[in-house]
Amino acid sequence: MNDMTQPELMHGHHGPAQGITRWLYTTNHKDIGTLYLWFSFAMFLIGGCMALVIRSELFQPGLQLVQPEFFNQMTTMHGLIMVFGAVMPAFVGLANWMIPLMVGAPDMALPRMNNLGFWILPFAFAMLLSTLLMEGGGPNFGWTFYAPLSTTYAPPSVTFFIFSVHMMGISSIMGAINVIATILNMRAPGMTMMKMPLFVWTWLITAFLLIAVMPVLAGVITMMLMDIHFGTSFFDAGGGGDPVLFQHLFWFFGHPEVYIMILPAFGIISHIVPTFSRKRLFGYASMVYATASIALLSFVVWAHHMFTVGLPLAGELFFMYSTMLIAVPTGVKVFNWVSTMFRGAISFETPMLFAIGFIVLFTIGGFSGLMLAISPADFQYHDTYFVVAHFHYVLVPGAVFSIIAGAYYWLPKWTGHMYNERLGQWHFWLSMIGVNLTFFPMHFIGLAGMPRRIPDYALQFADFNMIASIGGFMFGFSQLLFLYIVIKCIKGGEKAEAKPWEGAEGLEWQVASPAPYHTFAQPPRID
Amino acid sequence: MDTLRDIGGRPHAQGLPCKAFVLLLWAPPSISFADWELNMPVGVTEISESVYSLHMTIFWICVVIALIVFGIMFWSIFHHRKSKGAKPAEFHESTTVEIIWTIIPLLILVGMAVPATATLRQMYDTSEAEVDIQITGYQWKWRYQYLNEEIDFFSNLSTPKEQIQNQAEKTDTYLLEVDNPLVLPVGKKVRFLLTSNDVIHSWWIPDFAVKKDAIPGFINEAWTKIDKPGTYRGQCAELCGKDHGFMPIVVVAMNDNDYSAWVAQQQAAKQAKAASAEKEWTLAELMTKGEQVYNTACAACHQANGMGIPGAFPALKGSVMATQDKAAHINIVLNGKAGTAMAAYGGQFDAVDLAAVITYERNAWGNDTKEMVTPQEIKQARGQ
Numbered sequence: 001m002n003d004m005t006q007p008e009l010m011h012g013h014h015g016p017a018q019g020i021t022r023w024l025y026t027t028n029h030k031d032i033g034t035l036y037l038w039f040s041f042a043m044f045l046i047g048g049c050m051a052l053v054i055r056s057e058l059f060q061p062g063l064q065l066v067q068p069e070f071f072n073q074m075t076t077m078h079g080l081i082m083v084f085g086a087v088m089p090a091f092v093g094l095a096n097w098m099i100p101l102m103v104g105a106p107d108m109a110l111p112r113m114n115n116l117g118f119w120i121l122p123f124a125f126a127m128l129l130s131t132l133l134m135e136g137g138g139p140n141f142g143w144t145f146y147a148p149l150s151t152t153y154a155p156p157s158v159t160f161f162i163f164s165v166h167m168m169g170i171s172s173i174m175g176a177i178n179v180i181a182t183i184l185n186m187r188a189p190g191m192t193m194m195k196m197p198l199f200v201w202t203w204l205i206t207a208f209l210l211i212a213v214m215p216v217l218a219g220v221i222t223m224m225l226m227d228i229h230f231g232t233s234f235f236d237a238g239g240g241g242d243p244v245l246f247q248h249l250f251w252f253f254g255h256p257e258v259y260i261m262i263l264p265a266f267g268i269i270s271h272i273v274p275t276f277s278r279k280r281l282f283g284y285a286s287m288v289y290a291t292a293s294i295a296l297l298s299f300v301v302w303a304h305h306m307f308t309v310g311l312p313l314a315g316e317l318f319f320m321y322s323t324m325l326i327a328v329p330t331g332v333k334v335f336n337w338v339s340t341m342f343r344g345a346i347s348f349e350t351p352m353l354f355a356i357g358f359i360v361l362f363t364i365g366g367f368s369g370l371m372l373a374i375s376p377a378d379f380q381y382h383d384t385y386f387v388v389a390h391f392h393y394v395l396v397p398g399a400v401f402s403i404i405a406g407a408y409y410w411l412p413k414w415t416g417h418m419y420n421e422r423l424g425q426w427h428f429w430l431s432m433i434g435v436n437l438t439f440f441p442m443h444f445i446g447l448a449g450m451p452r453r454i455p456d457y458a459l460q461f462a463d464f465n466m467i468a469s470i471g472g473f474m475f476g477f478s479q480l481l482f483l484y485i486v487i488k489c490i491k492g493g494e495k496a497e498a499k500p501w502e503g504a505e506g507l508e509w510q511v512a513s514p515a516p517y518h519t520f521a522q523p524p525r526i527d
Numbered sequence: 528m529d530t531l532r533d534i535g536g537r538p539h540a541q542g543l544p545c546k547a548f549v550l551l552l553w554a555p556p557s558i559s560f561a562d563w564e565l566n567m568p569v570g571v572t573e574i575s576e577s578v579y580s581l582h583m584t585i586f587w588i589c590v591v592i593a594l595i596v597f598g599i600m601f602w603s604i605f606h607h608r609k610s611k612g613a614k615p616a617e618f619h620e621s622t623t624v625e626i627i628w629t630i631i632p633l634l635i636l637v638g639m640a641v642p643a644t645a646t647l648r649q650m651y652d653t654s655e656a657e658v659d660i661q662i663t664g665y666q667w668k669w670r671y672q673y674l675n676e677e678i679d680f681f682s683n684l685s686t687p688k689e690q691i692q693n694q695a696e697k698t699d700t701y702l703l704e705v706d707n708p709l710v711l712p713v714g715k716k717v718r719f720l721l722t723s724n725d726v727i728h729s730w731w732i733p734d735f736a737v738k739k740d741a742i743p744g745f746i747n748e749a750w751t752k753i754d755k756p757g758t759y760r761g762q763c764a765e766l767c768g769k770d771h772g773f774m775p776i777v778v779v780a781m782n783d784n785d786y787s788a789w790v791a792q793q794q795a796a797k798q799a800k801a802a803s804a805e806k807e808w809t810l811a812e813l814m815t816k817g818e819q820v821y822n823t824a825c826a827a828c829h830q831a832n833g834m835g836i837p838g839a840f841p842a843l844k845g846s847v848m849a850t851q852d853k854a855a856h857i858n859i860v861l862n863g864k865a866g867t868a869m870a871a872y873g874g875q876f877d878a879v880d881l882a883a884v885i886t887y888e889r890n891a892w893g894n895d896t897k898e899m900v901t902p903q904e905i906k907q908a909r910g911q
Contacts, residue, residue: 061701062693069769069836136838142766148743149726149768153666153868155839237744243727244742278609280619308729308764309740310747313651317644324636328629335628338600343616345609356604360597367589374639376574376646377582379738380567383729383764448564449733451764454772456691458702460564503615 015517024119027111029096030515034414035118036093037407041483043085043125044400048476050078055438055472058465063456071455072140073132079143083261084168085125087395090403091264092117092175095203098410099179101508101515102197104188104524109181110174117174124167131157142453144254147235147246151227158228162221169214176210179203188507190526194285197506201288202267205295209260212299213253220249244309251302259298262362262394263291265402266333269355271506272409273337276352277344278503283336290329290336297326307378316375323373327366334363349501350424354405357397357432365393368443383453386446392439396475401431404482411489412496416514419489427485430478437471568733571755571780575736577646585639650736653748656718658711664721664728664741664763666868667770667827670875671709674720678793681875682707683823684773691773703760706823708777712786713753721747725870729765732778738764753780768868770827804878804902810886813899817887820880825888828868833892840868844892853889853898857908860885873909878902 016022016031026032053074057065066074096114100107108114131138136155139145150158183204187196196204223246226232233239235246266287274281281287303311303319311319337359346352368390372381381387404427411419441464446452450461457465499509507526511519569579607613661672669682682705689695691702698704711717721730723741731738732751739749753759761776781789822831829835833844843849848856860881863871872881885900 061697063691064693068772069839072766072769072771134838140768146727146766149766152866153726153768237742243744277607277615279615279617282618283620283625285620286625308738309742310745313648316647316651320643320647321640324640327636328632331632332625332629334596338596338603339624340619341600341603342607343613343618344603344607345613345615346604346607347609356600359600363593363596367593370589371582371585374581374585374643376578376643376650376736377585379650380578380582380733380736382738383731383766444565447567449568449761451731451762451772453766454762456702456772459697459699 029100029108032114033093033097036089040086040090043081047078047081050074055469059469061462068455073138076139087261087399102200104507104520105186106520108178110178113174117171120167120171124164128164131160147243151224162225169218172210173214176207179207188523198270199267202263206260206263209256213256217253247306251305255302256298261399265399268402268406272351272355273340275501275503277341277346279344282339290332293329307375308382320375327370351405351409353428354401358401361397384446385442385450388452389439389442397435412500413513415490417489417493418496423485427481434471434475438468441467570734572735578736653718653750657715658717661720664723666725666768667774676790680707703775705777708779710779710789713756713780716752719749726767727765728763728767731764732759732761734759756780810899813883813886817883820884821887849888850894878905881905
């Protein structure tokens with residue numbers, strides 16, 4: 001055991017409370033991190049089931065299982081749940097667990113707010129899910145909820161949808177404030193900003209993005225609420241408003257939002273690749289600057305989601321150029337990871353496999369993103385399965401793979417046990433094959449002309465849709481293996497050392513495995 | 528009318544290297560690949576060809592970068608693995624290399640932006656059009672108004688319900704066929720003025736590389752100039768509610784003579800229809816016509832059996848509106864109901880169609896009011 005954790009052992013620290021109150025009242029960053037992670041996994045499974053409903057209906061042309069109105073509810077809820085319920089809370093969970101350990105802080109800066117931030121979420125999502133049972137059905141206007149489909153033409157449950165998104169937004173903002181307060185105030189002495197681990201850096205930047213854009217989302221859904229119930233006409237041309245205003249506001253939130261879902265992933269990968277390459281991360285400083293540039297650029301590219309709404313030519317050109325620019329810092333990151341692996345001594349434990357999968361498939365998603373940036377070509381890609389393929393490549397083998405990689409990487413630290421490596425490898429290969437079978441054919445059907453969000457399609461799209469559906473089921477069921485591996489690891493297994501990975505660096509590996517309930521009561525010193 | 532070309536026969540670049548590349552990756556040996564669409568259509572306009580070439584250029588740029596980056600990565604994976612006894616190197620930064628791999632992508636992007644900008648400028652030049660067509664999106668159909676020829680009609684999905692519900696065999700044009708296609712002349716610049724009556728729709732024909740949103744209360748412009756006669760198919764591209772997947776777009780492009788003949792025929796049909804408003808209609812005639820109109824305009828929401836969808840669209844069968852207050856019934860059909868999905872149909876149909884559909888709703892599904900609404904009553908209600 002490292003001497004840094006000695007003080008709390010000698011003082012006989014108190015452990016967690018027993019029973020349900022441990023989880024309800026907890027202010028411990030590790031407990032709250034665990035809550036976030038389990039919650040996000042539950043949402044991942046629920047959102048995944050909705051994806052499987054979608055893929056089942058699309059297995060063959062014709063309407064077989066569900067009616068179009070329910071299909072639209074499934075696409076909408078799948079998107080909302082995966083974005084707000086699965087990916088974002090998973091990253092907040094990882095932040096809760098790892099940021100205090102990485103900066104040598106005893107806990108998050110605002111522990112009670114931390115508790116509240118988490119406990120809002122189950123209520124928000126229970127309410128969102130309950131709309132499926134309401135008269136008229138749940139939200140059916142896509143996760144981007146464009147007005148006036150989501151206002152004048154929405155089912156009555158839209159009001160519950162607005163309320164639950166408000167709650168999610170409040171939770172996210174609280175989480176973000178907490179991350180910023182922790183990182184800026186509670187770093188161990190000697191840990192200057194440019195010595196911070198990259199997961200901490202990327203989360204710091206993400207937190208600023210969250211604080212900047214969540215209020216915009218809150219604003220736009222409030223305007224919807226006003227249009228629906230209080231007679232305003234923000235998004236109704238009949239009263240002097242503009243439906244396109246909705247899209248500008250939504251994507252001013254929405255584009256930074258997609259980076260909120262990928263920047264922490266960059267951080268995780270930047271830990272795992274050096275560890276298993278046994279070589280320092282190449283270009284630490286440029287990684288930080290690239291992350292910051294991506295974050296700044298994310299505020300000036302939003303209208304590339306709206307190339308077909310009839311922007312003026314100058315606007316179209318501006319957003320095309322600014323979007324293309326994002327390829328530069330993103331490229332720097334990929335080059336840095338590859339250079340880290342270059343002339344390393346690489347081994348291929350499960351976290352590394354998922355990290356390599358991330359780099360390859362995220363880059364493919366980046367390439368299709370670059371293609372989508374070319375505005376004239378986007379007139380053909382826009383709102384087709386090509387777009388669906390693109391954002392699933394950056395979100396599933398992108399964000400989700402990074403979360404899974406992080407989970408395998410830190411499981412020994414969380415549980416004190418090693419996970420089953422053979423099963424982990426199985427999980428990786430099943431996921432890798434499943435995800436590509438699902439999403440790669442979508443590029444083809446998109447280019448061939450299949451619009452997104454349709455419950456039935458013309459015959460020439462049939463074969464690739466069938467392949468995608470088979471892949472979807474394969475990927476979905478592989479995640480049950482992940483659940484099994486994690487539970488098995490919690491219950492027992494080979495004892496993990498404080499530093500189970502030979503090449504790992506960072507303060508989190510200096511505390512015991514499993515990490516004691518309280519760590520760093522005395523801050524460590526960084527040289 | 529020119530030959531109807533099926534979907535599989537759309538002009539595509541033959542023998543694309545990308546196709547071959549993908550074949551290598553996927554090739555299940557027993558499946559014929561000929562019908563598997565893999566790439567964007569080249570299309571039949573100058574713009575669509577430019578767009579296709581931009582698409583292929585950026586695609587190949589990505590492929591080359593991918594080969595280099597992934598090549599180095601997999602080379603490292605095979606040669607610098609610990610199990611082969613690799614010893615990690617010490618280096619972890621190089622300003623020179625970092626500058627190089629920032630500058631080179633930047634130059635590639637500039638190179639890509641130049642042709643993209645040129646094509647975009649061309650796409651935005653809607654001046655000097657010879658034919659002007661207003662396209663209006665409705666839930667869930669398209670309306671085409673020829674502004675100079677005074678032709679005005681709706682275009683509905685014509686795929687039978689039985690095919691969608693798997694009770695009949697699906698044809699080659701499944702979900703991509705309509706009752707009244709948009710007819711355009713080839714070789715002339717056609718300007719589209721797009722708007723919507725309800726939610727946002729998006730009008731898209733891949734072969735023209737035209738996709739533009741139809742936004743309620745605003746008018747967007749787009750244009751095309753078709754090189755070859757033929758039938759071109761597309762779909763609504765913006766989620767617009769329940770039947771978003773069921774509002775296809777079909778364009779029939781004709782040479783000049785055929786097009787002029789078609790225009791003349793449409794105008795004659797229009798005059799004949801206007802005359803029919805004056806004749807005396809019987810209940811049975813109105814019911815027959817009303818059922819047709821109901822199925823194209825009303826059944827999507829209120830359902831063919833008049834039962835509606837609970838919570839979303841009210842039932843008409845046995846409703847107060849359709850069995851009692853006739854004036855209110857006429858009013859809601861003509862003027863719609865603000866704040867709901869019920870659109871104003873007064874401007875969409877002529878007096879005969881409106882009279883017929885209201886009569887139908889008041890007598891179908893056991894509503895049996897035995898009341899008839901005549902075209903003259905509709906004209907009165909409109910204040911004509």
